[in-house]
Amino acid sequence: MYLYGASGHAKVIIDILSAKGIKVDALIDDDVTIDELMSIPVLHQWEGQSPLVVSVGNNISRKQIVERLGSECEYVTAVHPSANISSYARIGAGTVVMQGSTIQSGAQIGRHCIINTNSSIDHECIIDDYVHISPQATLCGNVHVGMGAWIGAATVIIPGVRIGRWSIIGAGSVVVNDIPDGVVAYGNPCQIKSQRIDIASSSYGSSVVKSKKIAIYGAGGLGREVAGGINRINKACNEHWHLVGFYDDSIPVGSLVSHYGQVIGKMDDLNAVDGPLALAIAVGSPTSRKLIHERILNPNIYFPNLIAPSFKVLDPETFKIGQGNIIQNSCSVTCDVTIGDFNVFNGFNVMGHDDVIGDFNVLMPNVHLSGSVTIGDCNLLGVGSIVLQQIKIGDNITLGAGSVLMTKPKDGCTYIGVPAKKFDFK
Numbered sequence: 001m002y003l004y005g006a007s008g009h010a011k012v013i014i015d016i017l018s019a020k021g022i023k024v025d026a027l028i029d030d031d032v033t034i035d036e037l038m039s040i041p042v043l044h045q046w047e048g049q050s051p052l053v054v055s056v057g058n059n060i061s062r063k064q065i066v067e068r069l070g071s072e073c074e075y076v077t078a079v080h081p082s083a084n085i086s087s088y089a090r091i092g093a094g095t096v097v098m099q100g101s102t103i104q105s106g107a108q109i110g111r112h113c114i115i116n117t118n119s120s121i122d123h124e125c126i127i128d129d130y131v132h133i134s135p136q137a138t139l140c141g142n143v144h145v146g147m148g149a150w151i152g153a154a155t156v157i158i159p160g161v162r163i164g165r166w167s168i169i170g171a172g173s174v175v176v177n178d179i180p181d182g183v184v185a186y187g188n189p190c191q192i193k194s195q196r197i198d199i200a201s202s203s204y205g206s207s208v209v210k211s212k213k214i215a216i217y218g219a220g221g222l223g224r225e226v227a228g229g230i231n232r233i234n235k236a237c238n239e240h241w242h243l244v245g246f247y248d249d250s251i252p253v254g255s256l257v258s259h260y261g262q263v264i265g266k267m268d269d270l271n272a273v274d275g276p277l278a279l280a281i282a283v284g285s286p287t288s289r290k291l292i293h294e295r296i297l298n299p300n301i302y303f304p305n306l307i308a309p310s311f312k313v314l315d316p317e318t319f320k321i322g323q324g325n326i327i328q329n330s331c332s333v334t335c336d337v338t339i340g341d342f343n344v345f346n347g348f349n350v351m352g353h354d355d356v357i358g359d360f361n362v363l364m365p366n367v368h369l370s371g372s373v374t375i376g377d378c379n380l381l382g383v384g385s386i387v388l389q390q391i392k393i394g395d396n397i398t399l400g401a402g403s404v405l406m407t408k409p410k411d412g413c414t415y416i417g418v419p420a421k422k423f424d425f426k
């Protein structure tokens, strides 16, 4: 039995193995000044010695060593006899479980993790590879800790929370909301304090954290909805966005936007951003969305589609979509649907066959479009409104909530009722 890394962490692992009657034959360490640890010889070259545990506390270094040793090396677990481990839990190779820890039913612990002294991992938690759960940390049920994250001592994470990859949660924190990839967060309630510079700036780090920076223009209600949508996308997909904050010209810089982040600047600041930044325009008025887009002159800003994982496309082969669209929960399209740029689908929108939707339109929740509907630009369709088949809508119309549009409307006018009639504001 061998350990890679002759550190204080190795001393604990030697003790764990000895409690199980396993003798450590030697340690391996790159530091040539260390010759022995607890009377065990330290070698300075790995020459195929197995089985092995990488006994290095730093998560990034542990991963680098495992990658360096390659697939030839056999890894084993080191679990202290005083740990309470459910027979329905799974623990990956190379993982160390220290004295007094509890791992409950259905928990899945990845490879090369450290489950430190007296920590508690409750039912159905998922702990990805290279994670360190520090002493006395308490993870309630169904928590997911992403690869390489470090959970500080005595931290509490409430049920169902997701911790992003390679993030650090400071000692004593109480985590009540999801934490994105690659950040340092701490406190009660736990809040994001900074991005991990060591991860972001190193070439190794950039390969382990694949999240892309995104900001939201608009710190109002739609901005918060879009932020929540980004969290859901991060949970469900391989795509990982790191929300850096909100831009808004009418809300002071530094204002908190719920638990999602802060207002970090105005339009001028956005136009001065000097690296690639994805942006979602989260403003509900179609014409304002268009004007805001026209004022963004910075070529570093790009506009991804933010599509809720629940979006259903009956026929992906015939579905076309541009850029900058926001598609919220439970929307669906059937076949031969074309969507342009910068539209907002606010949830539960249904679009039938051959619908063609232009740019900068906003469809409030539960808008239903029948088949072969054509919509131009900058239209606002109110909550629960319906457009009947083959109707052609031009530009800048407003359709009142609950209305049913049965005839072609005139550009720039408002239509209300069932059937929808032109409404003249006096």
Ligand SMILES: CC(C)(COP(=O)(O)OP(=O)(O)OC[C@H]1O[C@@H](n2cnc3c(N)ncnc32)[C@H](O)[C@@H]1OP(=O)(O)O)[C@@H](O)C(=O)NCCC(=O)NCCS
Pocket (backbone or CB within 6 Å): 116, 134, 135, 151, 152, 153, 154, 168, 169, 170, 171, 172, 173, 184, 185, 186, 187
């Ligand atoms: C979160 C952490 C990584 C931040 O480290 P850091 O970037 O070096 O931060 P600093 O020590 O420079 O502190 C910066 C500020 O944050 C505060 N701070 C740091 N950690 C904090 C924590 N866990 N909770 C609350 N505040 C914290 C400091 O008081 C300081 O505040 P100030 O600017 O008002 O003086 C570190 O403090 C931490 O908690 N590490 C986990 C340790 C652990 O659990 N080890 C287990 C080993 S088995």
